[in-house]
Amino acid sequence: MSNIVLATKWRPKLFSDLIGQDPVVTALINSLDNQRLHHSYLFTGTRGVGKTTLARILAKCLNCETNGVSSKPCGKCASCLAIDAGQFVDLYEVDAASRTKVEDTRELLENVQYLPTQGRFKIYLIDEVHMLSTHSFNALLKTLEEPPEHVKFILATTDPQKIPSTILSRCLHFSLNRISAEVIRNQLEKVLTNENINFEENATKNISKIADGSMRDALSISEQCISHGDNKITYNNICKILCLMPAENINEIVNLIVNNDVKKLMDLIEQMYFQTADFKYILEELISIFHQTAMFKVTNKLNDSIYDTSIKSLSEKYSEEEIQVLYQTGVANLKDIEFAPDHKSGFEIALIRMILFMPFKIDTSEENNNNGNLEKISSKKKPSDQDLNQKSLQKKNNSKEKEVLSIENNWEIIVKRLDIDSITRNLAKNIIFDKKIDNTLHFLIGEDRASVVTEKSKDKLKEALTNYFGNDIKIFIETSNNDLSTLHKKDEEDYNNKISNADKIINNDDFIKTIKEKFDATSVENSVQIKDLTNGE
Ligand SMILES: [Zn+2]
Numbered sequence: 001m002s003n004i005v006l007a008t009k010w011r012p013k014l015f016s017d018l019i020g021q022d023p024v025v026t027a028l029i030n031s032l033d034n035q036r037l038h039h040s041y042l043f044t045g046t047r048g049v050g051k052t053t054l055a056r057i058l059a060k061c062l063n064c065e066t067n068g069v070s071s072k073p074c075g076k077c078a079s080c081l082a083i084d085a086g087q088f089v090d091l092y093e094v095d096a097a098s099r100t101k102v103e104d105t106r107e108l109l110e111n112v113q114y115l116p117t118q119g120r121f122k123i124y125l126i127d128e129v130h131m132l133s134t135h136s137f138n139a140l141l142k143t144l145e146e147p148p149e150h151v152k153f154i155l156a157t158t159d160p161q162k163i164p165s166t167i168l169s170r171c172l173h174f175s176l177n178r179i180s181a182e183v184i185r186n187q188l189e190k191v192l193t194n195e196n197i198n199f200e201e202n203a204t205k206n207i208s209k210i211a212d213g214s215m216r217d218a219l220s221i222s223e224q225c226i227s228h229g230d231n232k233i234t235y236n237n238i239c240k241i242l243c244l245m246p247a248e249n250i251n252e253i254v255n256l257i258v259n260n261d262v263k264k265l266m267d268l269i270e271q272m273y274f275q276t277a278d279f280k281y282i283l284e285e286l287i288s289i290f291h292q293t294a295m296f297k298v299t300n301k302l303n304d305s306i307y308d309t310s311i312k313s314l315s316e317k318y319s320e321e322e323i324q325v326l327y328q329t330g331v332a333n334l335k336d337i338e339f340a341p342d343h344k345s346g347f348e349i350a351l352i353r354m355i356l357f358m359p360f361k362i363d364t365s366e367e368n369n370n371n372g373n374l375e376k377i378s379s380k381k382k383p384s385d386q387d388l389n390q391k392s393l394q395k396k397n398n399s400k401e402k403e404v405l406s407i408e409n410n411w412e413i414i415v416k417r418l419d420i421d422s423i424t425r426n427l428a429k430n431i432i433f434d435k436k437i438d439n440t441l442h443f444l445i446g447e448d449r450a451s452v453v454t455e456k457s458k459d460k461l462k463e464a465l466t467n468y469f470g471n472d473i474k475i476f477i478e479t480s481n482n483d484l485s486t487l488h489k490k491d492e493e494d495y496n497n498k499i500s501n502a503d504k505i506i507n508n509d510d511f512i513k514t515i516k517e518k519f520d521a522t523s524v525e526n527s528v529q530i531k532d533l534t535n536g537e
Helices: 022-033 051-063 078-085 102-109 134-145 181-194 201-210 215-228 235-241 247-258 262-274 279-299 308-317 320-336 343-356 385-400 411-417 422-430 447-452 455-469 487-508 510-519
Strands: 040-044 091-095 122-127 151-157 172-175 431-437 440-446 474-480
Touching (some): 022 051, 022 172, 040 051, 051 122, 051 151, 091 102, 102 134, 134 151, 181 201, 181 215, 201 215, 201 235, 247 262, 247 279, 247 308, 247 343, 262 343, 262 510, 279 308, 279 343, 308 320, 320 343, 411 422, 411 487, 422 455
Parallel strands (some): 040 151, 040 172, 091 122, 122 151
C-alpha cells in the first residue's frame, strides 16, 4: 500500500464518487447543469459525512477551466488539480473553530471585492461556521447581503441550530445524511479490495458499525488495523486496537442472562475486568442486541449481525414486552453507569436489574413453598396433567358464567362478575347480604366502613345488580355494629398471608441468596409486593 493514507487517497473527487448523499448530489448537479447558481451554500450533517469533500467538488465544478461551470469538472486542468491538491489560490478554507474572533473574519473578508487571481470564482469555505462569534456573524452577514458576482460562500457545520437565522435565510441549505453502516461497509470493502488488503467480513462489519455514519472514520480505523495487522484486517485485531470486547464474550453474557445464571455472570465480569474491558461499551452492545431482538420479533428478519445467536435465543425465551423491559433497563443504566463508583459496578448492577426486573410468578400455594423457587413466567414449560385439568375446569366454570346465581351464598362470585368501577366494587366488598324482601336486597355495613357508601356508588351497584338479575332491584344498606366478615376483610387476610409466604420464598431462593452474598445485602421484611398476574378471576 502506498504511503498516502486511505482516507485521503479515497477522498471522492467527483459527485459520482460520493456515497450515501444521493438527494443532495442530485440537487447540486441539477442546479449546476442549469446554471442556476446561488452565492452561498450551507452544508450540514454530522462529522465525516463529506461536507468539506462536497464543498471541494463544488469548488471544482465552479472553476474547472476545461468544462466551464458544470457538474462534471475535468479533474485535469490547473484549477482542478490545484483544488485537489489543496493549493488553489482562490479557495479560502477556514476552520471557524480556530478563528472565531471578529478580527479573523474581517481579515478573511478584506479582499472579497478583488477579482479572483486564477479561477472564475473566489470561494470561501468556512468549516464549523457555528463557532463564529456574534460579531463575526455580523461581519459575514454584511458580505452575504451584497456579495460580489465573483464570490461564492460555502459554509459547513455540524450544528445548524447555532447559526443566526439572518445567515441561514441567505444560504441554500443542504442537509447531508448520516451514511448507513451497509453503504459504508460496501465502500470499505471496495477500497480494501482495490488496495489488495485482506479482510475478514466480521471485521468490516464491525468497523462500519463503529464508524457511526462517517466514511472517513471507517477508513482511518481500517488504516490503524492495517498497520497493526500485517496488511490484513481481522476482527481480533480491531478488538485489540479499539479495546473492544470480542463478540463471543458478549454473546456469553446474553446466554447467562437468558439462563438467569447470576453467579457465572459475575465471575465472567470479574474475568473481563482483568482484560481491561470497557463496560460502558459492552452495555451499549447489549442494548443494541435487545433493540435488534425487538426488531426481529416484529419483522422476523435478522440483519446478519455478529450477535445473531444471542438475538435468536433472547427472542425464543422472552416475550416482546420482556424484551422491552431488558432494553429499558439497559438504557436507564447507561445513564446510571456514569454515577456509579466505577463502570464495573454500574455494569454489574445493570445485569442484576435485567434479571430482577423480569416479572416473576410467585406461587404462594402451600405445596410449592418447600422448594422455594421463583419461577419465571416466560420459561417455556410443557403443560402438566394438572395444568390441563385446571384448564378443563376453567372451561366448565366459563360455561357456568352466564348462569344467574342466587344471592344467598354467592355474594363473592357475583361481585366478581359485576361490571362495576373500583369505587363501586369497594362498596360491594364492604357490605354483606342480609335478606331479600320482594325486589329489595338488604345489606349490612360495619359502622367503621359506613363512609364508603355514597349515593353514586349505591346507584351504580343497584344498576349492576339489576343487569345481573334481569329485573328491577332496589338496595338498602343498613349500618351494623357487629363484626361482619366482608370480602374486604377476606382480601386483607389473603394479602397478608401472601406477603409472609413470599418473604419465605424469597429468602430461600438461590438467586436471591447469590445476590445477598455478593453484595452483602439483606432483604427488608414485608417489603415484598404481590402483583396480580392472573387474568380475570
Ligand atoms: Zn478542470
